[in-house]
Amino acid sequence: MSIHQSLFNYINESSLIIQVTWIMSAFFMVVIIPLTFYFRYLRKHLRKQERTVALYEQKYESYLINYLYSGNEQEIISPEQQVIINQLKRSTSESYKRKILISVLIKLKNEISGEIAESIQTLYFHSGLMQYALNRLNHKKWYVIAKGIRELKQFHIKEAYDQVILHINHPRREVRKEMQLYMVSLFHFEGLKFLELLETPLSEWDQIQLLGVLERLESKNISNIKLWLRSNNKSVVFFALKLAKIYNQFECKEEIINLLNHINKKVRLESIQVLNYLDVIEAKEILKENIEKRTLEEQIAFFKMMENLYEKSDESFIINFIHSEVFEIKVSSLKILKILNKDKFTKLKVEFPDPDFLKIINFLENN
Amino acid sequence: MITQIIIDIIQYLFFIYSICAILSYLVLATISAIETIEYKHKNSFVNYKEIMSSTISPSISIIAPAYNESLNIVENVRSLLSNHYVNYDVIIINDGSKDDSLEKLITVYNLVPVDYLMNEQIVTQPLRKGIYKSTNPAFEKLIVVDKENGGKSDALNMGLNISNSKYVACIDVDCLLLEDSLQKMIKPFLEITDKKVIAAGGVIRISNSCIVKDGKLHDVNFPKKLIEQGQILEYIRAFLLGRMAWSRLNGLLVISGAFGLFDKKIAIQVGGYDKNTVGEDMELVVRMRGYMEEQNKKYKVAYIPDPLCWTEAPDNYKIFISQRNRWTRGTIETLKKHRKIGFNPKYKTLGVLSYPYWFFFERMAPVVEFVGILYFAILVISNKIRWDYAFSFIVLAYLFTVFFSLIALITEELTYHQYKKKGTGFRLLLIAFLEPLVNHPFILYAAIRGNIDYYFNKKKKWGEMTRKGMTKA
Numbered sequence: 001m002s003i004h005q006s007l008f009n010y011i012n013e014s015s016l017i018i019q020v021t022w023i024m025s026a027f028f029m030v031v032i033i034p035l036t037f038y039f040r041y042l043r044k045h046l047r048k049q050e051r052t053v054a055l056y057e058q059k060y061e062s063y064l065i066n067y068l069y070s071g072n073e074q075e076i077i078s079p080e081q082q083v084i085i086n087q088l089k090r091s092t093s094e095s096y097k098r099k100i101l102i103s104v105l106i107k108l109k110n111e112i113s114g115e116i117a118e119s120i121q122t123l124y125f126h127s128g129l130m131q132y133a134l135n136r137l138n139h140k141k142w143y144v145i146a147k148g149i150r151e152l153k154q155f156h157i158k159e160a161y162d163q164v165i166l167h168i169n170h171p172r173r174e175v176r177k178e179m180q181l182y183m184v185s186l187f188h189f190e191g192l193k194f195l196e197l198l199e200t201p202l203s204e205w206d207q208i209q210l211l212g213v214l215e216r217l218e219s220k221n222i223s224n225i226k227l228w229l230r231s232n233n234k235s236v237v238f239f240a241l242k243l244a245k246i247y248n249q250f251e252c253k254e255e256i257i258n259l260l261n262h263i264n265k266k267v268r269l270e271s272i273q274v275l276n277y278l279d280v281i282e283a284k285e286i287l288k289e290n291i292e293k294r295t296l297e298e299q300i301a302f303f304k305m306m307e308n309l310y311e312k313s314d315e316s317f318i319i320n321f322i323h324s325e326v327f328e329i330k331v332s333s334l335k336i337l338k339i340l341n342k343d344k345f346t347k348l349k350v351e352f353p354d355p356d357f358l359k360i361i362n363f364l365e366n367n
Numbered sequence: 368m369i370t371q372i373i374i375d376i377i378q379y380l381f382f383i384y385s386i387c388a389i390l391s392y393l394v395l396a397t398i399s400a401i402e403t404i405e406y407k408h409k410n411s412f413v414n415y416k417e418i419m420s421s422t423i424s425p426s427i428s429i430i431a432p433a434y435n436e437s438l439n440i441v442e443n444v445r446s447l448l449s450n451h452y453v454n455y456d457v458i459i460i461n462d463g464s465k466d467d468s469l470e471k472l473i474t475v476y477n478l479v480p481v482d483y484l485m486n487e488q489i490v491t492q493p494l495r496k497g498i499y500k501s502t503n504p505a506f507e508k509l510i511v512v513d514k515e516n517g518g519k520s521d522a523l524n525m526g527l528n529i530s531n532s533k534y535v536a537c538i539d540v541d542c543l544l545l546e547d548s549l550q551k552m553i554k555p556f557l558e559i560t561d562k563k564v565i566a567a568g569g570v571i572r573i574s575n576s577c578i579v580k581d582g583k584l585h586d587v588n589f590p591k592k593l594i595e596q597g598q599i600l601e602y603i604r605a606f607l608l609g610r611m612a613w614s615r616l617n618g619l620l621v622i623s624g625a626f627g628l629f630d631k632k633i634a635i636q637v638g639g640y641d642k643n644t645v646g647e648d649m650e651l652v653v654r655m656r657g658y659m660e661e662q663n664k665k666y667k668v669a670y671i672p673d674p675l676c677w678t679e680a681p682d683n684y685k686i687f688i689s690q691r692n693r694w695t696r697g698t699i700e701t702l703k704k705h706r707k708i709g710f711n712p713k714y715k716t717l718g719v720l721s722y723p724y725w726f727f728f729e730r731m732a733p734v735v736e737f738v739g740i741l742y743f744a745i746l747v748i749s750n751k752i753r754w755d756y757a758f759s760f761i762v763l764a765y766l767f768t769v770f771f772s773l774i775a776l777i778t779e780e781l782t783y784h785q786y787k788k789k790g791t792g793f794r795l796l797l798i799a800f801l802e803p804l805v806n807h808p809f810i811l812y813a814a815i816r817g818n819i820d821y822y823f824n825k826k827k828k829w830g831e832m833t834r835k836g837m838t839k840a
Binding site: 143147 | 423484486787
């Protein structure tokens with residue numbers, strides 16, 4: 001009897017446990033061998049790929065430098081430049097090479113400015129790369145669309161506006177984020193008009209990035225944000241509140257005051273903070289009327305506002321909160337009292353010898 | 368006859384347990400692959416530089432407890448201060464160190480005592496010499512707190528009291544954070560709009576043999592000692608194939624104490640770190656999750672697979688066993704303390720999936736393995752052993768471990784490809800085949816010792832970790 005036959009007989013005659021265990025072992029054994037070879041191949045392949053990328057990068061960089069120096073003032077594209085464009089066009093048909101070429105172009109574009117940067121843009125257009133990016137916008141996969149929009153943004157292709165805006169309420173937040181960044185990077189404050197059409201949430205991450213782009217702009221002519229402060233999309237309201245704070249939109253104070261009664265507690269909280277920043281004293285009086293009915297966070301924010309907007313007449317109100325159980329409210333009240341009535345503040349030391357209370361008094365006295 | 372029936376039943380129980388363990392690992396690996404691909408797509412075009420320069424990005428406090436860290440404290444603090452995130456501070460809690468850590472910090476960073484009004488929301492050991500800040504504007508982000516010794520949890524709780532930030536990153540002081548680590552960790556907190564992100568954990572990588580220059584990771588090397596290599600493989604397996612899947616299932620129970628970012632308000636609301644456990648990192652996450660479930664709030668514990676934090680791992684078996692012993696006790700303590708969550712549908716994924724998995728395949732795995740070895744020994748002594756049965760089990764266990772390690776290594780190559788140097792590939796492969804033999808027996812021993820210590824040696828707390836410091840360029 002052959003070994004093969006005896007092994008087969010052994011398995012056949014074994015119990016179910018042993019059969020299953022050996023079958024699984026055989027399976028793993030069979031899989032481990034190709035996995036080991038694949039691992040070796042993969043490492044080699046990755047190293048080779050790194051070398052190839054570096055090689056192509058070098059090649060494209062030299063093409064691009066030649067391209068930039070072959071231009072003349074008479075023609076948009078000189079004959080020498082056309083030759084280079086034709087050479088690059090051949091590379092763009094392969095997605096692998098196209099990817100490298102685009103990364104080199106972006107790197108170069110970020111390092112230069114003025115006419116040379118415009119020249120790169122011309123190259124991007126005439127080499128057919130722009131068409132590839134536009135085609136990506138109709139792709140089924142979300143990440144292909146997002147990358148397409150990003151590329152169009154990086155090369156300042158304003159003409160793609162109509163196709164990009166279509167993705168305003170795309171189910172994937174990454175696509176929406178790229179659409180938003182495209183709008184603001186290329187159309188600046190005007191680009192923010194997408195907020196009027198936005199039905200999906202604008203995350204804090206998105207907001208920070210948009211504000212980052214706006215911060216870098218030379219022009220600070222902000223659009224009218226009143227409409228966004230009245231938006232049904234609460235994240236748009238949040239964003240508008242941030243704009244109001246950063247760009248000192250005092251003329252929107254009525255709209256922001258109205259938000260003090262917004263259904264969403266975070267909007268109410270943010271509104272208090274912005275009104276505090278804008279020194280809107282009317283807001284203080286409105287909040288004083290029903291402060292105890294508000295959430296704890298709103299109360300703390302209100303007392304921070306009081307620290308900034310206190311008046312002599314507030315003393316009787318403040319005195320009610322110096323023993324508040326909320327640490328922040330207690331500290332804010334005592335801080336204000338110290339300014340409004342130093343004698344009364346000093347006497348508290350004798351009147352209330354509680355060590356924790358004294359710790360706060362002593363700290364405020366010295367700072 | 369009866370003996371044979373008992374033997375058969377036991378064999379079937381071991382068999383069912385093993386099959387369930389293998390299947391669970393395979394399912395987790397598959398889910399991890401899906402999540403990793405998704406993560407890579409999502410982050411392939413994120414520009415983290417944009418967020419780090421934004422002044423409206425939320426504030427983060429890095430809290431780092433230090434106990435007798437004099438050897439490396441100055442360098443470690445320098446590394447923490449070199450993060451690229453714009454809105455953060457570093458709170459070093461000197462937890463009653465008996466060495467000259469504080470004096471070194473005072474001298475190097477020009478520290479002076481300051482008056483600091485602290486809201487003591489969590490009770491901790493009192494301050495010793497007080498709170499220090501630097502007179503040098505270059506170190507304005509640094510706060511050093513000198514307090515009486517109370518252990519790691521107590522020190523972290525002091526940090527929670529001191530911090531004025533919305534988020535706190537709790538880390539081990541000797542950890543090396545990459546410069547963009549905070550941007551990457553904060554992203555899920557700011558990005559997810561339909562759930563509240565309560566905590567985020569990152570991947571921990573082993574820094575043994577790596578070169579550090581000016582507090583930054585300069586060169587990644589693969590260590591020479593088998594014990595260190597084995598741990599590298601183990602970490603890759605756990606972080607890339609395990610936690611990634613649990614993150615997708617929103618069932619992550621543990622965030623490594625070496626580096627985790629928390630919503631400070633929730634961490635304080637649940638009472639901060641538990642001082643009575645050695646597994647304070649896992650315990651806090653379970654408690655925060657339990658709290659959110661009880662409040663019926665939608666939440667997520669996020670996970671970032673990028674290698675953001677590098678830490679020194681034990682390079683000898685004594686410290687290795689002591690560390691794993693502590694991990695075992697921490698797991699037992701946490702699962703026991705929160706047993707009401709286990710198998711309780713009220714806690715959804717946490718109760719019916721995460722907890723049972725941790726109970727059966729993390730907490731019970733070494734116990735089942737040990738019982739299996741005992742059972743094997745009894746059968747050998749009583750001459751009732753079926754050698755083919757025993758052999759088939761050992762072969763299956765070994766091959767599956769190697770298979771799983773290879774999958775982890777391939778995932779690592781396809782994603783982060785950290786060990787690029789020529790020759791390392793062969794050593795990685797070799798350790799995949801050797802690890803079940805060189806590290807696993809010690810892990811099993813440490814886990815059994817952990818169980819024994821938990822039940823019979825309640826006084827045992829933290830073991831000692833002798834720091835060598837990272838290799839400097």
